[in-house]
Amino acid sequence: MSRYAKYECLTVEVADKVATVTLNRPQARNAINQKLIRELRTIWDDLGDDHAVNAVVLTGAGDYFSVGGDVKAMSERPGGDVLEEGEVHDPMISRRAVTRQLELDKPIIAAINGDAIGLAATHALLSDISVMAEDARIGDTHVSRVGLVAGDGGTVIWPLLVGINKAKEFLMRGTLLNGREAERLGLVNHVVSRAEVLKKAREIALELAHGPTWAIRWTKLSINQIVKDRVNMLLEASMALEQVTFETADHKEATTAFKEKRRPKFGQA
16 A cells, blocks of 8 residues: 555655645645644655655645635634644644654655645745746735734744745735745745646656755755754744734634624724
């Protein structure tokens, strides 16, 4: 049996030394639920152990990369369907999702075929090279849409890619950038038509998969020390603060307004 047969929310296809990992909940716009977030923690270890894989393409099924967490579910209980009923939020789980992706020495190419929002944007941007559809949107809407601190990696990776002040604005305002804007700012590497995203990403992945293996892997790991330093500096604090904001009136208002399809009215309590 394939090592990837256990995955329910991810599909993995390996061909010519490239693994294509697809977020596969198209009926939910690839929203990140409890099962998917756990699978995103373990997939990097499995790929690391697979000697048939030298490079990875990460993409989404259907018209979306992923819309991030289920905001409607969050209106019913803290954490929504990212947590099991009664489960206590453990920040180390989110930390492992970030660090395991960073520690995979094989290059990851994000094929951002459609909107990538919130935590999904974080995973796309933690990849090594990104190819984005020109009409897709990318952004972290933890603050503006959900009333939460952007604590599960957004505060780590956005300042490294676009600079501190732009990152603060984009995270605080929940700005959604299209492909051309994201490329101009250096947030993503390449922008192409939606029909060409996967083709371009695979082209890059194949080049790297058949290149000088150890030079590529160790160059990646060397540069990722910069990102890991930021993880060590910021992630526990930002995740703890995010957990605190789950208990605020603003978060409750944001999720209720989302469910009721209206604009939230913040600062009422």
